Amino acid sequence: MTAMLELDAVSRQFIRKLDSIEKLARKLGANLSESCVNAVDGASFSVARGEVVGLVGESGCGKSTLGRMVAGLLPVTGGKIRFEGVDVTDAATPAAKSARLRIQMIFQDPMSSLNPRMRVEDIVGEAAVYHGLTSRREMPDYVAATLEKVGLDPAYAQRFPHQFSGGQRQRIGIARALAVKPEFLICDESIAALDVSIQAQVINLFQDLRRDLDLTYLFISHDLGVIEHIADRVVVMYLGRIVEIGTTEALFDAPRHPYTQALIDQIPRLDGGRQSFRTIKGEIPSPLNPPPGCHFHPRCPFAGPRCQREVPVLRHEGTRAIACHLEDGGTE
Amino acid sequence: MSVLEVRNLQTHFFTDAGVVKAVDGVDFTLDEGEVLGLVGESGSGKSVTGFSILRLVDAPGRVVGGQILFRGQDLAQLSEPEMRRMRGNRIAMIFQDPMMTLNPVLRIDTQMIEAVRAHERVSAKAARDRAISALAKVGIPSPAERLEAYPHQFSGGMRQRVAIAISLLNGPDLIVADEPTTALDVTIQSQILAEVQGLAKETGTSMIWITHDLAVVAGLADRVAVMYAGRIVETGATDQVLTQPGHPYSIGLLGSIPGHGHRGQRLAQIPGMAPNMARLPEGCAFAPRCFRAQDQCRQNAPQITEPAPGQHLRCHFPVLEREALS
Ligand SMILES: Nc1ncnc2c1ncn2[C@@H]1O[C@H](COP(=O)(O)OP(=O)(O)O)[C@@H](O)[C@H]1O
Ligand SMILES: Nc1ncnc2c1ncn2[C@@H]1O[C@H](COP(=O)(O)OP(=O)(O)O)[C@@H](O)[C@H]1O
Ligand code: SF4
Ligand code: SF4
Ligand SMILES: [Mg+2]
Ligand SMILES: [Mg+2]
Numbered sequence: 001m002t003a004m005l006e007l008d009a010v011s012r013q014f015i016r017k018l019d020s021i022e023k024l025a026r027k028l029g030a031n032l033s034e035s036c037v038n039a040v041d042g043a044s045f046s047v048a049r050g051e052v053v054g055l056v057g058e059s060g061c062g063k064s065t066l067g068r069m070v071a072g073l074l075p076v077t078g079g080k081i082r083f084e085g086v087d088v089t090d091a092a093t094p095a096a097k098s099a100r101l102r103i104q105m106i107f108q109d110p111m112s113s114l115n116p117r118m119r120v121e122d123i124v125g126e127a128a129v130y131h132g133l134t135s136r137r138e139m140p141d142y143v144a145a146t147l148e149k150v151g152l153d154p155a156y157a158q159r160f161p162h163q164f165s166g167g168q169r170q171r172i173g174i175a176r177a178l179a180v181k182p183e184f185l186i187c188d189e190s191i192a193a194l195d196v197s198i199q200a201q202v203i204n205l206f207q208d209l210r211r212d213l214d215l216t217y218l219f220i221s222h223d224l225g226v227i228e229h230i231a232d233r234v235v236v237m238y239l240g241r242i243v244e245i246g247t248t249e250a251l252f253d254a255p256r257h258p259y260t261q262a263l264i265d266q267i268p269r270l271d272g273g274r275q276s277f278r279t280i281k282g283e284i285p286s287p288l289n290p291p292p293g294c295h296f297h298p299r300c301p302f303a304g305p306r307c308q309r310e311v312p313v314l315r316h317e318g319t320r321a322i323a324c325h326l327e328d329g330g331t332e
Numbered sequence: 333m334s335v336l337e338v339r340n341l342q343t344h345f346f347t348d349a350g351v352v353k354a355v356d357g358v359d360f361t362l363d364e365g366e367v368l369g370l371v372g373e374s375g376s377g378k379s380v381t382g383f384s385i386l387r388l389v390d391a392p393g394r395v396v397g398g399q400i401l402f403r404g405q406d407l408a409q410l411s412e413p414e415m416r417r418m419r420g421n422r423i424a425m426i427f428q429d430p431m432m433t434l435n436p437v438l439r440i441d442t443q444m445i446e447a448v449r450a451h452e453r454v455s456a457k458a459a460r461d462r463a464i465s466a467l468a469k470v471g472i473p474s475p476a477e478r479l480e481a482y483p484h485q486f487s488g489g490m491r492q493r494v495a496i497a498i499s500l501l502n503g504p505d506l507i508v509a510d511e512p513t514t515a516l517d518v519t520i521q522s523q524i525l526a527e528v529q530g531l532a533k534e535t536g537t538s539m540i541w542i543t544h545d546l547a548v549v550a551g552l553a554d555r556v557a558v559m560y561a562g563r564i565v566e567t568g569a570t571d572q573v574l575t576q577p578g579h580p581y582s583i584g585l586l587g588s589i590p591g592h593g594h595r596g597q598r599l600a601q602i603p604g605m606a607p608n609m610a611r612l613p614e615g616c617a618f619a620p621r622c623f624r625a626q627d628q629c630r631q632n633a634p635q636i637t638e639p640a641p642g643q644h645l646r647c648h649f650p651v652l653e654r655e656a657l658s
Binding site for chain 2: 021024025028030058059165167168195196197198199200201203204207222223224225226227228229230248249262263266267268269270271277278279280283284
């Protein structure tokens with residue numbers, strides 16, 4: 001299997017300015033200053049054509065930043081991104097421009113990404129006309145066909161976004177992405193804001209589209225149930241770093257990184273009756289000032305002295321990859 | 333005796349678009365020490381039910397009917413000063429956003445001591461000690477030091493713990509918790525749920541735990557009530573509702589949840605979407621989306637039945653155990 005998408009030590013740093021609350025806090029005596037966040041720190045993995053790779057982790061671990069870099073919406077500060085074997089890291093190159101059309105991103109909040117003053121027909125058809133996938137004259141039919149693909153009545157084409165429910169708006173966002181005939185979709189918390197019954201409809205839609213249009217997905221979610229349901233392979237991140245990669249089956253049935261174990265252990269389950277909630281200690285540390293060595297060590301039940309000193313490397317073993325000293329000579 | 337008995341509660345909003353019957357005939361009881369999970373999708377009336385119990389519904393909304401019997405006393409009949417003495421004392425509420433409880437410009441100790449002394453004549457020292465012990469109970473490290481902080485100096489998860497600690501201060505008989513862990517990360521959510529689980533056991537406080545996440549109530553609640561379009565459509569023991577739901581909506585909702593052992597398969601989705609609450613259909617509000625709907629459903633609203641002890645259903649054609657869908 002050759003990779004459709006390859007990330008090679010991709011990194012992104014942000015210089016973080018103080019927000020207004022922090023400025024206030026500084027006035028009240030808190031010791032705060034501008035600092036640098038390693039939002040994504042040396043991420044390497046690949047996605048094969050036709051595959052659904054799930055990207056999971058708690059808020060602030062770098063999922064959206066990673067997704068936006070892959071979509072070409074945010075420059076990297078280190079590393080390489082290859083699409084179909086071609087380097088697309090530099091957004092100004094023709095290869096990157098062509099990749100930007102073939103890779104589309106679908107966001108969490110459809111409303112903020114849909115222009116409220118545009119009719120659905122233009123929202124969905126605009127980019128397709130611009131890129132010559134249809135003509136202005138044929139656009140209405142083209143849009144109607146696209147709306148049907150996502151389960152929306154083409155009669156809605158003349159309406160505005162505010163006239164739709166949350167689930168319908170997300171379908172409009174999906175239609176807009178599909179209209180430019182992408183091969184690769186990045187879904188960033190695309191169903192997180194939807195109610196369970198509507199979420200199920202959209203998950204089913206993503207799976208139908210995958211089959212009908214041969215799509216490949218990078219599916220970003222903080223919801224492990226969703227990831228378990230939809231992904232073939234899963235990448236787990238913690239504070240900017242990848243800690244584990246594995247097939248969905250292997251990862252959920254036998255997680256090996258202590259953080260993955262904790263995450264999976266803590267999914268509230270419908271079955272199994274009145275369970276006690278199991279927990280790992282501590283808060284998610286500030287990304288501004290992450291713990292040295294293994295970022296997870298203050299919360300890890302297995303941490304040893306080496307974990308505080310040395311950053312564990314992501315070691316590959318077939319389809320599995322784990323970044324933990326336990327898997328690499330021990331924690332002493 | 334039950335701590336709370338809600339009978340035919342009706343809370344309506346009088347809007348330009350018409351009357352929104354946000355809560356329309358809700359009945360339930362809550363026993364001593366019991367945790368009731370109130371679940372349903374957004375807009376189904378969960379929060380308005382909670383707000384109605386605490387009499388926190390603002391215009392254009394109003395409780396227009398029913399009784400809210402708290403230890404036999406109808407809260408709906410209390411004067412506002414009497415109600416204020418109940419709130420934060422015998423009955424407390426925890427909100428999704430802890431800043432609904434916390435004042436951003438006051439230190440935590442000021443707020444907590446005030447919350448104690450509003451209801452009881454105790455010394456500042458005694459109130460402070462009680463605050464420290466409440467913070468410790470919800471898992472806040474070095475509580476005496478943390479008391480001197482302002483809300484913004486806490487993370488989201490810690491802020492919610494502080495709000496929960498405030499709700500516990502006066503040892504209430506009833507806590508209404510409205511999605512307090514919904515905005516939190518998984519590891520933080522499960523820490524808080526574990527604390528709450530322990531506290532409920534230890535203090536015997538009765539709780540109404542409102543959530544859209546059925547998996548959360550699975551671990552927490554003794555009984556579950558499922559809401560749809562302003563009504564409770566199914567109530568039962570948690571295991572019963574989660575493993576053998578009788579109402580077509582509960583069945584659809586459970587089938588919609590991804591993960592949990594049907595990896596990659598199609599989810600059993602409910603067609604269509606939640607109704608416009610200002611223009612509910614005649615008869616059963618779920619009928620346009622229901623796989624069992626018949627003419628009768630579109631004509632007459634179903635009444636509550638009790639096909640098995642403790643199982644309450646609002647449906648003309650429930651799926652009962654005998655013919656449970658496989
Ligand atoms: N534009 C930005 N400027 C400064 N910091 C940012 C920016 N975008 C993201 N970050 C920081 O990078 C980290 C990762 O954020 P993000 O990728 O949004 O995480 P996730 O999507 O997993 O919640 C966070 O600490 C966040 O505060
Ligand atoms: N201030 C208000 N004005 C008009 N309608 C309201 C107001 N507050 C709530 N509602 C309506 O009441 C219904 C129930 O709302 P709510 O109890 O918040 O739902 P839930 O908590 O289950 O998501 C919704 O249809 C909502 O639109
Ligand atoms: S490297 Fe050490 S601290 Fe990090 S996950 Fe492994 S055992 Fe835990
Ligand atoms: S009353 Fe009829 S429409 Fe309503 S849930 Fe029952 S079967 Fe479905
Ligand atoms: Mg994100
Ligand atoms: Mg609510």
